Amino acid sequence: KCNVQGYDREPNSRFQFDKNCFRYDCDCYCNGSYNCPAERTREIPGCGSHRSRQGTEPCKNCMVNEESHEPYSDFSYTEGCLKHKCHCHCNGTYSCPAENAENICPEGKNCTDCVLKGNSYRAGAKFQYIEGCAQYDCDCFCDGSFHCPPSRTVDVCRDKPNPCTQCEYGGMKYPGNAKFVVKEKCSQVECFCDCQGKITCRGAINTCADRGDLG
Numbered sequence: 001k002c003n004v005q006g007y008d009r010e011p012n013s014r015f016q017f018d019k020n021c022f023r024y025d026c027d028c029y030c031n032g033s034y035n036c037p038a039e040r041t042r043e044i045p046g047c048g049s050h051r052s053r054q055g056t057e058p059c060k061n062c063m064v065n066e067e068s069h070e071p072y073s074d075f076s077y078t079e080g081c082l083k084h085k086c087h088c089h090c091n092g093t094y095s096c097p098a099e100n101a102e103n104i105c106p107e108g109k110n111c112t113d114c115v116l117k118g119n120s121y122r123a124g125a126k127f128q129y130i131e132g133c134a135q136y137d138c139d140c141f142c143d144g145s146f147h148c149p150p151s152r153t154v155d156v157c158r159d160k161p162n163p164c165t166q167c168e169y170g171g172m173k174y175p176g177n178a179k180f181v182v183k184e185k186c187s188q189v190e191c192f193c194d195c196q197g198k199i200t201c202r203g204a205i206n207t208c209a210d211r212g213d214l215g
Contacts, residue, residue, distance in 0.1 A: 001028070001032065002015075002026075002028035002029070002032055002033070002034040003032075004017060004026070004028075004034060005017050005019070009026075009028040009034070010028065011028055011029065011030045011032075012028065012029070012030060013027075013028050014026065014027055014028070015028060019063075022041055022042070022043055022091070022092060022093060023041065023042050023043075024036040024040075024041055024093060025037070025040035025041065025042075029098040029101075031098060031101055031103070032101075033084055033096055033097075033098045033101040034096065034098075035095050035096060035097055035098060036093055036094065036095060037095060038089040038091065038093045038095065041091065041093040043091075059071035059072075059090040059091070059092075060090070060091060060092030061088070061092065062075075062086075062088035062089070062092055062093070062094040063092075064077050064086070064094065065077055069086075069088045069094070070088065071088055071089065071090045071092075072087075072088065072089075072090065073087075073088050074086070074087050074088075075087075075088065078104065083101065083102040083103075083104050084096040084100070084101050085097075085100040085101070085102070104142060111123030111124075111142040111143075111144075112142070112143060112144030113140070113144065114127075114138075114140035114141070114144055114145070114146045115144070116129060116138075116146065117129060121138075121140045121146070122140065123140055123141060123142045123144075124140065124141075124142070125139075125140050126138065126139055126140075127140060127146075130156060132157075133155050133156055133157035134153055134154070134155060134156070135153065135154045135155075135156045136148040136152075136153050137149070137152035137153065137154075163176075163195070164176025164177045164193075164194075164195035164196075164197075165195065165196055165197030166193070166197060167193035167197050167198070167199050169182060169191065169199055170182060170184075174191075174193045175193065176193055176194065176195045176196075176197060177193070177194065177195045178192075178193055179191070179192050179193075180192075180193065182201070183207070185208075186206055186207050186208030187204045187205070187206065187207070188204065188205045188207050189201045189202065189203075189204045189205070190202050
């Protein structure tokens with residue numbers, strides 16, 4: 001289908017749409033590209049009140065996907081998997097011949113995998129990887145290149161919550177899922193705080209045993 005002005009048009013169909021005082025008469029092709037010949041474009045009556053009184057009108061820029069292109073210039077734009085090659089006409093219309101459209105993401109066989117840190121990702125796929133405190137969310141392209149927009153990158157270290165419950169022992173707090181040592185006079189105990197906040201301790205060690213009795 002051809003997506004034009006936010007609407008899907010059926011392949012092998014002819015359609016019209018209005019823009020900037022002009023009515024475009026276009027053909028939609030099977031590969032999703034479309035062509036709006038200049039000779040079939042008409043000005044909407046009563047809309048062009050700004051016309052020059054001398055009977056001539058200066059050329060207009062072509063507006064495509066919110067980008068402006070100079071009259072008589074060649075330009076390209078990408079829509080989905082198709083890269084269109086177009087020409088801007090003096091009256092603000094443009095033509096994008098179907099035979100010039102390039103499929104930039106063919107299905108698998110002509111694409112190169114993206115390789116990162118020993119891992120391969122298929123063309124067209126999204127993937128994530130973590131480096132340091134940054135979790136990158138990336139897109140793999142057909143030519144083997146990839147892009148990881150900063151807007152989709154997450155700092156996994158910042159304010160990372162500890163899902164475990166803390167343990168309290170002897171007035172001290174210890175993090176969940178961690179070992180700690182408690183010393184009391186000549187006794188030393190190695191303990192473990194589990195994720196539920198429960199404490200288990202091994203047998204105490206007498207740290208004064210090697211001092212001897214000098215009395």
